Amino acid sequence: MATSNGTMVDAPRWCKTDLGKRAWQVGATVAGAHAGEVDREGRFPAEATEAMRTSGLLGSMVPVALGGEGAGLAAISESIRAMASHCASSALVLAMHQIEVAYLIHHGETDALQDLLGRVATGSVLMANANSEVGLGGDVGRSLCGLEHRDGMVHLEKDVLALSYAAYADAITVNCRRDVEAAETDQVMLICGPGSFSVEPTGVWDTMGLRGTCSSGYRLVVDEREDMVLTDTWSTVVNRTGLAATAATLNSVWLGIAEAAAATAHASVRAEARRSIGTTPPSALRLAEMLVVLGQARAVLADTIAHIEAVGTGAAMEDDLSLVLEMRDLKLSMTTLSADVVLRALTVCGLSGYKRDSKFSVERNVRDVLGGQLMANNNRFYVDNAQLLTMVKRF
Ligand SMILES: Cc1cc2nc3c(=O)[nH]c(=O)nc-3n(C[C@H](O)[C@H](O)[C@H](O)COP(=O)(O)OP(=O)(O)OC[C@H]3O[C@@H](n4cnc5c(N)ncnc54)[C@H](O)[C@@H]3O)c2cc1C
The missing domain is CATH 1.10.540.10 (Acyl-CoA dehydrogenase/oxidase, N-terminal domain)
Known part of the structure; x- marks a missing residue:
């Protein structure tokens, strides 16, 4: 089938x-x-x-x-x-x-x-996240919004830059200042459970790719119990769990898109080979080259996930600075390698790959895979790693 x-x-x-x-x-x-x-x-x-x-x-x-x-x-x-x-x-x-x-x-x-x-x-x-905030771009190390504490409850209003599937989510995690007086970097994470929040769109999501995530801007308003605030600070949550979970999951999306384009390219070459039995189509050579890049992408993901699983969660994760470097590098490798694979697949499929109505179309893969470099912006990861490299003794 x-x-x-x-x-x-x-x-x-x-x-x-x-x-x-x-x-x-x-x-x-x-x-x-x-x-x-x-x-x-x-x-x-x-x-x-x-x-x-x-x-x-x-x-x-x-x-x-x-x-x-x-x-x-x-x-x-x-x-x-x-x-x-x-x-x-x-x-x-x-x-x-x-x-x-x-x-x-x-x-x-x-x-x-x-x-x-x-x-x-x-x-x-179904859980979504409201980490980004209007006015801060992709800087999640700060929050403009803060919790108002009232009789065992918290009230929060946040202008979220992009909140994927907000209208369909049952729960939303949101970072914010501990209270309205706290510094912008003194953040906690609130889990907004079912029935505790409302979302009002402040923009539209008409993007070149990843169009189904419906990630437009939203005004998020929450009234939730205080015991839905995580006791660990936001930075602890990010350093001990967030980086690893994000590395393993988002990079799997970019690799999966590359796998899809690679499978289409393979099918295209096999169809061409069937039309001229006994000869190897020239596109097969490009396919073979593409497979090398796909192999690199598969290897770097598997390797980093194995390192994450070996270190485990908690303080050990936070303290392992070379693993932090590696997890950020995974994102930088994966978002460029997967885009490379998809563009190579386009070359293999040729015009059939470029057409939207063709069985061998990879145009959606091309548009989708480019989102990886913005989510979060690769420049931020390079800047963070450049800083970290001055601190670590070995990597
Ligand atoms: C498909 C998709 C789904 C998303 N879903 C969600 C979601 O569900 N929830 C959510 O909260 N967010 C979501 N986002 C937002 C995302 O996580 C980023 O916050 C957002 O894409 C950043 O937007 P930006 O590129 O305009 O901002 P920035 O990251 O600020 O980048 C803008 C420009 O400034 C440069 N720049 C700014 N500061 C620095 C710095 N310190 N170092 C280096 N370069 C810098 C960047 O290189 C870039 O050129 C989603 C984004 C996408 C693409």
């Missing part, structure tokens, strides 16, 4: 885990079937998200004791990569959700947060 772009429903060899294979099925049968329409109309991938809820993908990272599968970062990465092979927007929804779930798992100490985690395990809670 084959999908509309010719990729097979049978999971590829790199899909080793049960979770990855399940995600591949959802991707091939649901997300991929709606991906064209989601992109064209810039609409939320509702069908794929529903399938991610019912197939257990949304709850997969939650510990077994709380009703989830306790999936580790390698399996989560595989599931996102599998989804991205069919629909990048659906994969990005899954990736961002899993980052927020990781925050809850490692820092959600209160009963209220544990209760929410139990609900995530059932698939009934």
Whole structure:
């Protein structure tokens, strides 16, 4: 059985885990079937998200004791990569959700947060994030908004620069100043549970790619219980969990897009070979070159995830500065290698790849993959690593 772009429903060899294979099925049968329409109309991938809820993908990272599968970062990465092979927007929804779930798992100490985690395990809670703020660009080290504390409750209003699938999320994580008097860098993280927030769009999301994430600006207004604020500071949460979870998940999206374009290029070369049995089409040489770059991208992701899993979470992660360098480098490598693979695939497919209505079209992959370099901006990562390199003794 084959999908509309010719990729097979049978999971590829790199899909080793049960979770990855399940995600591949959802991707091939649901997300991929709606991906064209989601992109064209810039609409939320509702069908794929529903399938991610019912197939257990949304709850997969939650510990077994709380009703989830306790999936580790390698399996989560595989599931996102599998989804991205069919629909990048659906994969990005899954990736961002899993980052927020990781925050809850490692820092959600209160009963209220544990209760929410139990609900995530059932698939009934899709989590989004409101980290960016109007006026700060991609600088998440500061917040202009702050918590107002009132009788065991907190009130918050934030102008979010880009809030993916805000209108469809059941819960939203948001960083903000500890209180309205606190310094801009004195931040905490509030988890806005179901029913505690409202979102009002302040812009439109009409982008060149990743159109289904519906990440326009929003005015977020929250009234939530105080025990939904994480006890760890925002910087602790980011350093101990955020960097690793983000590295493993978002980079899986960019790799998955590259895998999709590579599969299309392969199918195109095989079709050409069938038309001239006995000769190797010239495009096969370009395909062979593309596979080398794809191999580099696969290797750098697998290597860094293995290092993350070996170090674990908590203070050890925060203290390992060479791993911090490596995780940022993963993003810088992956966003450029995956774009390289996709553009090479375009060359392999030629005009059929450039056309939007062709079976061998990679145009959506080209548009989608470029988002990786902006989310967050690669320049910020280079600047941060340049600073860090003056401090570390070895890498
Ligand atoms: C598909 C997509 C989905 C998104 N979803 C969400 C979401 O769900 N929630 C959310 O909160 N945000 C989301 N974002 C926003 C994202 O995380 C970034 O905050 C945002 O893209 C940054 O916008 P920017 O490039 O204009 O800002 P900046 O990062 O500020 O970059 C603007 C320019 O300034 C330069 N620059 C500024 N400061 C520095 C510096 N210190 N060092 C180096 N260069 C610097 C950059 O190089 C760049 O040229 C999403 C973005 C995308 C593309």
